[in-house]
Amino acid sequence: MIILTQDRSGNLPDPSVAARYADAIGSPTFPVTADPLAAVVDDSPWDGSVLPGKCVLSPEMVMLDCYTGDDDAAALDLIAADFAAHPTP
DSSP states (O other), X not given: OEEEOOOXXXXXXXXXXXXXXXXXTTOOSSOXXXXXXXXXXXXSSOOSSSSSEEEEEOTTOOEEEEEESSOTHHHHHHHHHHHHHSOOO
């Protein structure tokens, strides 16, 4: 899922921004949405000061943590730790 908190100029996005972004990245099979109130910043550990901000969700949709930048090693570590803590039967 991608949640846009601003447009290219740093302004709050509207739904058309999300639609253009989805088109630009090849119409992915996951949701791309706009957050015109930037509520995700208030409701997540990500403070919005560094882009890109990324949050990792468990299969149960529990937010494990958020991080910034292009290095996704932190996300893989979070996913592995969650899997180890909740092994499937």
